[in-house]
Amino acid sequence: MSNDYFSGKVAVITGGASGVGRSLAFALGRRGAAVAVGDVDAKALGDTETALHDEGITALVQHCDVSSPESLKAMADATLAAHSGGIDIVFANAGISAGESGKMWEYSMHDWQWCLNVNMWGPIHSINAFMPILIAQDRPAHFSITGSGNGAFLVYPDAPIYTVSKAAVHAITEGLHYQTLDTPVKIHALFPGPHVVETGLFNSGRVRPSEFVKPGATDKNESGISSVDDMKRMAAEYGMELETTHPDEVAANALRCMERGDFWMMETTPETEAKFERRHQMIMQRQNPVPEVVGT
Numbered sequence: 001m002s003n004d005y006f007s008g009k010v011a012v013i014t015g016g017a018s019g020v021g022r023s024l025a026f027a028l029g030r031r032g033a034a035v036a037v038g039d040v041d042a043k044a045l046g047d048t049e050t051a052l053h054d055e056g057i058t059a060l061v062q063h064c065d066v067s068s069p070e071s072l073k074a075m076a077d078a079t080l081a082a083h084s085g086g087i088d089i090v091f092a093n094a095g096i097s098a099g100e101s102g103k104m105w106e107y108s109m110h111d112w113q114w115c116l117n118v119n120m121w122g123p124i125h126s127i128n129a130f131m132p133i134l135i136a137q138d139r140p141a142h143f144s145i146t147g148s149g150n151g152a153f154l155v156y157p158d159a160p161i162y163t164v165s166k167a168a169v170h171a172i173t174e175g176l177h178y179q180t181l182d183t184p185v186k187i188h189a190l191f192p193g194p195h196v197v198e199t200g201l202f203n204s205g206r207v208r209p210s211e212f213v214k215p216g217a218t219d220k221n222e223s224g225i226s227s228v229d230d231m232k233r234m235a236a237e238y239g240m241e242l243e244t245t246h247p248d249e250v251a252a253n254a255l256r257c258m259e260r261g262d263f264w265m266m267e268t269t270p271e272t273e274a275k276f277e278r279r280h281q282m283i284m285q286r287q288n289p290v291p292e293v294v295g296t
């Protein structure tokens with residue numbers, strides 16, 4: 001067997017049929033890990049399964065809705081049934097953007113509920129489904145939760161619902177870290193970046209459950225942004241060039257950080273660090289907050 005750190009390990013990835021999760025599945029699989037990919041997007045799951053198998057990666061691919069504790073339990077059971085040696089790595093990664101825009105008091109409750117169901121309850125249900133397994137194994141393992149600097153560090157003025165969800169995610173992740181310091185399980189906070197990552201996040205409406213569809217909704221988000229290209233176009237209208245990051249880069253950095261045992265899986269630019277610094281100073285000097293966003 002190869003002596004690659006990830007070789008022979010079993011990794012579960014939620015939201016693994018697109019974007020960051022898909023890149024993580026391939027990055028892990030190419031380094032000899034067996035992957036269990038869960039997602040709600042049936043078509044993307046099928047495509048991912050074929051592509052993983054074409055590369056000879058050992059992969060269990062199944063429908064998994066992170067807003068459902070039963071669905072995550074079924075994912076854990078299926079992974080253990082396929083791999084009697086247990087589970088080494090979990091990436092609680094699935095997430096959506098509700099595409100909100102306008103004033104907070106006018107938001108649809110459907111946006112709040114859907115986003116918090118996936119982005120906040122998803123990690124909570126994932127912890128409940130997988131942490132007892134990792135703790136009972138009593139051997140080194142990793143549990144990563146995908147957050148966002150917009151929420152963990154800054155407050156994105158145009159996307160309060162997403163920001164709220166990711167603020168909660170960070171509190172959950174850091175709390176989990178403190179509660180597992182005396183165990184062999186390492187907790188990781190994954191922040192995709194350093195720029196906007198070229199994924200399907202801005203078109204999350206494709207997997208919006210029917211019960212959360214808003215009356216009169218079109219296939220475009222209210223924000224007018226349904227893709228990274230839309231964001232680029234909008235930036236260009238203001239004379240700016242939007243830099244982007246490929247999800248493979250995010251996955252490569254995540255695995256580097258995981259192998260080192262780092263809590264923070266985060267790449268930043270000097271501009272982002274300056275924003276963090278300004279926020280820190282703003283708090284220390286009791287200045288009224290001004291809007292700043294990570295990734296742009």
Ligand SMILES: NC(=O)c1ccc[n+]([C@@H]2O[C@H](COP(=O)([O-])OP(=O)(O)OC[C@H]3O[C@@H](n4cnc5c(N)ncnc54)[C@H](O)[C@@H]3O)[C@@H](O)[C@H]2O)c1
Binds near residue numbers: 149
């Ligand atoms: N793209 C970025 O710039 C960026 C920045 C910071 C954080 N993130 C975070 O990265 C994570 C991955 O998102 P992405 O950017 O790769 O977007 P993506 O849309 O490409 O991938 C997200 C995946 O999650 C799946 N998903 C949605 N609802 C689900 C549910 N209920 N259960 C299971 N799977 C579900 C989607 O079908 C999709 O395959 C998210 O948590 C997101 O918030 C992304």
